[in-house]
Amino acid sequence: MRISIAAQGRLAGMGVLLAACAIAAFAALRSGTGMAHAMQRDAAQPQLADVVGVSWQWQRTRLSDHATVAPVDPSRYTFEVDARGRLALRVDCNRGFGQIFVSGNQVVVGPLATTLVACPPGSLGDTFLQQLNDVISFDVLDGDLVLQLRFGDGTMHFSRASQAGSVSGTVTYRERIALPPDAVVTVQLQDTARADAPALVLAEAVIETMGRQVPIPFSITYDPTSIDPRGRYTLSATITDADGRLRFSNTQAYPVITNGNPTRDIEIVVMRTGG
Numbered sequence: 001m002r003i004s005i006a007a008q009g010r011l012a013g014m015g016v017l018l019a020a021c022a023i024a025a026f027a028a029l030r031s032g033t034g035m036a037h038a039m040q041r042d043a044a045q046p047q048l049a050d051v052v053g054v055s056w057q058w059q060r061t062r063l064s065d066h067a068t069v070a071p072v073d074p075s076r077y078t079f080e081v082d083a084r085g086r087l088a089l090r091v092d093c094n095r096g097f098g099q100i101f102v103s104g105n106q107v108v109v110g111p112l113a114t115t116l117v118a119c120p121p122g123s124l125g126d127t128f129l130q131q132l133n134d135v136i137s138f139d140v141l142d143g144d145l146v147l148q149l150r151f152g153d154g155t156m157h158f159s160r161a162s163q164a165g166s167v168s169g170t171v172t173y174r175e176r177i178a179l180p181p182d183a184v185v186t187v188q189l190q191d192t193a194r195a196d197a198p199a200l201v202l203a204e205a206v207i208e209t210m211g212r213q214v215p216i217p218f219s220i221t222y223d224p225t226s227i228d229p230r231g232r233y234t235l236s237a238t239i240t241d242a243d244g245r246l247r248f249s250n251t252q253a254y255p256v257i258t259n260g261n262p263t264r265d266i267e268i269v270v271m272r273t274g275g
Contacts, residue, residue, distance in 0.1 A: 053082070
């Protein structure tokens with residue numbers, strides 16, 4: 001995976017311009033109202049050191065219109081930053097690099113460059129890069145990283161790759177019918193240890209199919225500290241249309257994680273509900 005010579009030239013030219021803009025913005029951040037705000041910030045406000053040296057996986061972005069954008073596999077959308085603010089990126093099937101400038105918890109993202117491999121349909125690579133370019137501040141909440149987008153457009157949410165567990169596989173069905181283009185697949189990781197109590201949802205993945213057909217891949221990340229080695233954990237899956245009407249659901253349990261059960265290559269077969 002290489003950046004083409006022509007692309008390198010374009011990126012270099014853009015890089016000079018964007019770097020100049022980033023430096024100017026950073027200077028403004030350190031002076032005037034930016035400095036006044038910095039003087040007033042709480043002592044517990046996060047600093048660059050709080051995020052350095054960690055591989056951060058993109059879990060989702062919550063937009064201002066209440067929509068959520070989430071990758072099927074968060075491990076394909078990551079970044080790591082060093083003490084100098086240099087970024088190393090994974091953007092789906094591409095790799096990249098860049099620079100950030102930080103004052104307190106305020107952020108200016110410098111030019112980002114990536115390799116130019118064409119990723120499969122459904123890739124969120126362009127969305128991921130655009131949102132990173134729009135980041136203006138960050139916070140660390142309960143160990144997770146939250147990046148605020150400019151103009152109040154939303155927040156990007158990341159978890160530490162080294163601390164996140166994951167369960168992955170596919171959702172499919174046997175009927176020879178096509179999914180509507182607006183179908184939504186929801187897969188939940190549930191604690192089902194107590195037969196006399198409702199299942200407790202630990203984590204879920206919501207996948208907008210956008211015309212894709214089964215099998216639909218999924219990946220759910222979860223907090224390993226919420227797992228009891230003696231517990232029972234299962235997956236459930238549904239497929240709904242854009243209006244929320246249930247079209248398919250699983251009719252059998254899919255045990256995972258504990259008691260020798262798998263965390264990878266799990267095939268969930270759902271049945272048509274007739275709704």
